[in-house]
Amino acid sequence: MSNHLVQLFKRGPQWVLGFMSGTSLDGVDVALIQTDGERIHAFGKWITISYTSAQRQTLSTATKDALNWNWSGPRPKSFANAEKVMTIAHADAAKKLLEYWDGEKPVLAGFHGQTVLHSPPIEGQKGKTLQLGDGQLLANELGMPVVFDLRTADMEAGGQGAPLAPVYHTALLERAARERGDGEIGGVVLNLGGVANFTWQAEGYAPIAFDTGPGNGPIDEWIEKHGKGAFDENAKFALAGRVHEDKIEEWIKHPYFHAKPPKSLDRYDFSSEKLVSDMSLEDGAATLTAFSARTILHSIAQMPSRPNLVVATGGGRHNPMIMQYLSEEFGDALVDASVLGWRGDAVEAEAFAYLAARSVLDLPISFPETTGVEKPISGGQLVMPAR
Known part of the structure; x- marks a missing residue:
């Protein structure tokens, strides 16, 4: 068969x-x-x-x-x-x-x-x-x-x-290039899932991909722990809290963020219980959200060149606080998957x-460039x- x-x-x-x-x-x-x-x-x-x-x-x-x-x-x-x-x-x-x-x-x-x-x-x-x-x-x-x-x-x-999705992300970027008619394949496809990961591609390079760090997972876990739902809808609690910058500076020193890719994470390598158990609901949500965004920015900054296109996919793109952090860095280069005719919540499936x-x-x-095989x-x- x-x-x-x-x-x-x-x-x-x-x-x-x-x-x-x-x-x-x-x-x-x-x-x-x-x-x-x-x-x-x-x-x-x-x-x-x-x-x-x-x-x-x-x-x-x-x-x-x-x-x-x-x-x-x-x-x-x-x-x-x-x-x-x-x-x-x-x-x-x-x-x-x-x-x-x-x-x-x-x-x-x-x-x-x-x-x-x-x-x-x-x-x-x-x-x-x-x-x-x-x-x-x-x-x-x-x-x-x-x-x-x-x-x-x-x-x-x-x-x-x-991550295994990079070969599909590359196919999406190739499809976008064909539709534009310029043939130039490049950009970042960012998956904002429980763990965040991305695929970076530019002409003349093999695609690079890895898990950037925690995505929505710790935030969702934190909100659910407090009985406030399954996720922080519209970043309601995060936007009401204070970001503990000193904590993020400490966490970003973790060896994972300084190891060369390819690399991957388990969803619970950075759990809310390990990170913000001593904070208020709002401060914990704010700090976890900022941490997720900072690790994404930190990871993309390590790429050989700055992307001219960053396509946000996955549930985390609905979080306005995460998107604000990314927008401040990438400006108009940051787009929702729907702008390219993609289904942002369906990309992983x-x-x-x-x-x-x-x-x-x-x-x-x-x-080799995506999983290290x-x-x-x-x-x-x-x-x-x-x-």
């Missing part, structure tokens, strides 16, 4: 489903793109389906158990339940999307799974990563082939396992559709629906 898929893509671009469930545990993003594994030919529909409170609690329990487990001893029992719950939630989200899709049926799905633990390589030792998700169950539910477990091959080859197509075609999905490699496991 994988040969059949290869032949389909050789005939022309195909529609592919992609999924993302971020570390904020807010819900499932599912999106359709049309691709041949090289170019993005068209964007299809996309939706976000929020997790129910029960689903979210199940995933939260598994995440906490993973942090306590930390690869030592038997796997927590909560993993199996969480894996089934989130896989069915993904299937239900895709079925809902396809109800409103009147285009050609997708031939493939790219399934990221739910990251509960990520430990980058240390001092020559290979790293480990764990995304919960039952690829076979999803394939059975959808009745279509599914590519999943997209990070393991990279880590087995000595890579960071993250689209990326895993694109990666699935590349996986089937045995095209590389990770690279020795040479460009493909990855992912392909499963077919049970008959």
Whole structure:
């Protein structure tokens, strides 16, 4: 069947489903793109389906158990339940999307799974990563082939396992260049997720990408801890607080921010509990938000040249305080993804559709400049629906 898929893509671009469930545990993003594994030919529909409170609690329990487990001893029992719950939630989200899709049926799905633990390589030792998700169950539910477990091959080859979206970010920048008609491919695609990361590209250079530091994750965690919702809507609490500059100056000295890329983080490497537990709600929100923005600026400043275009994607672009910090540095070069006709909240889900197509075609999905792997490699496991 994988040969059949290869032949389909050789005939022309195909529609592919992609999924993302971020570390904020807010819900499932599912999106359709049309691709041949090289170019993005068209964007299809996309939706976000929020997790129910029960689903979210199940995933939260598994995440906490993973942090306590930390690869030592038997796997927590909560993993199996969480894996089934989130896989069915993904299937239900895709079925809902396809109800409103009147285009050609997708031939493939790219399934990221739910990251509960990520430990980058240390001092020559290979790293480990764990995304919960039952690829076979999803394939059975959808009745279509599914590519999943997209990070393991990279880590087995000595890579960071993250970020994986850069090859898709590059395809987006190439699409934008074609649409402009100038052929000049360059800029930064900034993903403001639970952990922030970006892809930098300029003519004459291989793309560079890495995790810049905490994104929305610690802010969301802090707001939820105080019973004020799942995130700081419109930066309400952050804008009412005082930024503790002395704390940020201390945190920015962390070795991570001065290590050369490629590099990656676990969502909980910089948690609100570690950073602002002694602050008020407002001051904690303000300081965490400023810290996220400063680490992004610090990281982009390390690039070989200043970008003329910075495209903000992900949930954090809805945070006016983060965007203000970025705007003060980049001015008109900073744009929301929608300005280029991209779907800013769907980019990560689209990326895993694109990666699935590349996986089937045995095209590389990770690279020395993005994950630190020795040479460009493909990855992912392909499963077919049970008959």
